[in-house]
Amino acid sequence: MNEKPEKLIDKKGLRLDGRKPDELRPIKMEVGVISNANGSAYIEWGKNKIVAAVYGPREVHPKHLALQDSTVLKCRYHMASFSVQERKSPAPSRREIELSKVIRESLEPAIFMEYYPRTMIDVFIEVLQADGGTRCASITAASLALADSGIPMRDLVVACAAGKIENTVVLDLFDTEDKVGSADVPVAMMPNLNAITLLQMDGILTYEEFEKAVNMAIEGCKTVYAVQKEALKAKYVTVKGEEESQEEEVEE
Amino acid sequence: MSVITKVKRRQIEQLIEKNSRLDGRGPLEYREMKLEQGLIERAEGSARVLLGKTEVVVGTKIETGEPFPDTPNEGVLTVNAELVPFASPGYEPGPPDENSIELARIVDRGIRESKMIDTEKLVIEPGKKVFVVFVDVYVLNYDGNLIDASALAAVAALSNTKMPKYEIEEGEIKIKSGYEQLPLRKHPITVTCAKIGNKLLVDPWLEEEQVMDARISFAIDDDGNICAIQKGGSGFLEPSQVFEAAKIAKEKAKELRKKVNW
Numbered sequence: 001m002n003e004k005p006e007k008l009i010d011k012k013g014l015r016l017d018g019r020k021p022d023e024l025r026p027i028k029m030e031v032g033v034i035s036n037a038n039g040s041a042y043i044e045w046g047k048n049k050i051v052a053a054v055y056g057p058r059e060v061h062p063k064h065l066a067l068q069d070s071t072v073l074k075c076r077y078h079m080a081s082f083s084v085q086e087r088k089s090p091a092p093s094r095r096e097i098e099l100s101k102v103i104r105e106s107l108e109p110a111i112f113m114e115y116y117p118r119t120m121i122d123v124f125i126e127v128l129q130a131d132g133g134t135r136c137a138s139i140t141a142a143s144l145a146l147a148d149s150g151i152p153m154r155d156l157v158v159a160c161a162a163g164k165i166e167n168t169v170v171l172d173l174f175d176t177e178d179k180v181g182s183a184d185v186p187v188a189m190m191p192n193l194n195a196i197t198l199l200q201m202d203g204i205l206t207y208e209e210f211e212k213a214v215n216m217a218i219e220g221c222k223t224v225y226a227v228q229k230e231a232l233k234a235k236y237v238t239v240k241g242e243e244e245s246q247e248e249e250v251e252e
Numbered sequence: 253m254s255v256i257t258k259v260k261r262r263q264i265e266q267l268i269e270k271n272s273r274l275d276g277r278g279p280l281e282y283r284e285m286k287l288e289q290g291l292i293e294r295a296e297g298s299a300r301v302l303l304g305k306t307e308v309v310v311g312t313k314i315e316t317g318e319p320f321p322d323t324p325n326e327g328v329l330t331v332n333a334e335l336v337p338f339a340s341p342g343y344e345p346g347p348p349d350e351n352s353i354e355l356a357r358i359v360d361r362g363i364r365e366s367k368m369i370d371t372e373k374l375v376i377e378p379g380k381k382v383f384v385v386f387v388d389v390y391v392l393n394y395d396g397n398l399i400d401a402s403a404l405a406a407v408a409a410l411s412n413t414k415m416p417k418y419e420i421e422e423g424e425i426k427i428k429s430g431y432e433q434l435p436l437r438k439h440p441i442t443v444t445c446a447k448i449g450n451k452l453l454v455d456p457w458l459e460e461e462q463v464m465d466a467r468i469s470f471a472i473d474d475d476g477n478i479c480a481i482q483k484g485g486s487g488f489l490e491p492s493q494v495f496e497a498a499k500i501a502k503e504k505a506k507e508l509r510k511k512v513n514w
Contacts, residue, residue: 195488201481
């Protein structure tokens with residue numbers, strides 16, 4: 001077990017990993033990482049390493065779940081046994097089942113569900129390494145994977161958390177801050193629609209702190225949104241580049 | 253959404269525009285709430301809550317067990333929820349599904365994050381033996397807003413819970429006769445708002461839950477602080493609606509608190 005740190009913020013106002021209160025961890029995303037899937041994305045958010053992949057729209061299984069006027073979105077959030085300090089049993093925990101549900105509900109508002117009646121869309125999320133804030137990173141990657149699969153969406157869904165450590169409201173808590181700190185507020189949203197699609201909280205906050213944390217998380221979401229869009233564009237720039245070079249070969 | 257629910261949704265939306273609801277309530281009005289404590293003598297604590305026609309019974313049991321390795325100096329809280337098959341035509345017997353797991357975890361978070369139970373007083377031998385508090389939520393009739401009813405019943409059952417007295421004789425734990433009160437610090441109250449169209453209303457009943465866009469629940473502690481939140485449902489809320497819902501929850505929690513004398 002890691003020892004609990006005594007202070008989460010030093011005298012200069014910096015956090016354990018050297019960040020300022022409103023600073024995000026480094027974030028990298030890549031789209032189209034699983035060749036078998038219809039859409040996929042990989043995200044590195046601090047030490048979090050997560051893969052999300054989408055299959056569908058495809059035949060509903062089991063059949064009785066099919067809806068006449070809408071597709072069915074299924075979502076599985078799963079943590080690899082080696083993703084955390086102590087080995088996690090690979091059987092889905094109650095936490096994973098709850099997270100699968102809230103992640104699904106955070107993605108549904110973005111999808112034009114009525115375009116694909118009697119079908120099912122599967123979203124699979126595998127957390128390879130966890131360091132706090134996996135649900136936010138998972139949602140961000142999953143919506144990229146959905147976009148990559150070509151499913152029509154109202155906007156990308158992007159997520160980021162804010163929280164409170166030692167009486168300071170901070171952005172994007174990592175594992176130790178989440179465990180030792182006093183509150184964590186994950187927020188998922190569609191920035192262009194100003195729509196919050198996931199909001200959870202645990203800890204203790206006054207109303208004023210809560211409002212500050214949500215607003216800080218929304219700002220965080222907007223920053224991550226820019227990275228997300230770039231990642232999506234990057235894939236298609238490469239594809240276009242490949243096509244052009246092939247055309248040149250033909251011409252030659 | 254079936255054709256019938258679409259029609260119903262339009263009707264509900266039109267009513268909300270006039271600040272009214274299908275069952276005649278105002279948007280920020282709870283259904284009649286009844287609370288009864290200590291109805292199950294075999295349980296260490298128990299409570300029954302009726303919220304309109306929604307009925308929930310919560311029983312608590314206390315056993316000795318091992319603490320979690322990362323909290324050797326704290327007792328253990330375990331919350332479980334059972335959606336009893338007769339509570340709704342849609343419920344089926346079997347292992348807990350995502351809805352019952354989510355319900356249990358929302359109730360759990362309210363109790364845990366408000367630090368309601370003084371878990372340090374549940375330690376018998378640090379790192380080795382502690383009291384484990386089991387809170388089991390049984391939904392007997394589902395007519396909407398299980399979250400508020402279950403959270404209220406769970407807190408009521410805990411405040412009614414007796415802890416066994418014990419002494420340590422030659423390293424052995426001996427349970428003595430007699431009981432003492434479970435050490436409690438807070439009484440969190442959970443308030444759920446449903447969003448239908450662009451309006452918020454509290455305590456959604458079944459027909460409103462079937463057509464709502466989203467719901468958001470806040471657990472509020474004795475000092476009016478927020479200690480847990482959960483958004484649910486396949487729709488979204490605007491940031492201003494989230495803040496409005498938080499303010500409504502704070503007000504409503506105060507009102508409910510007066511009613512139950514916590």
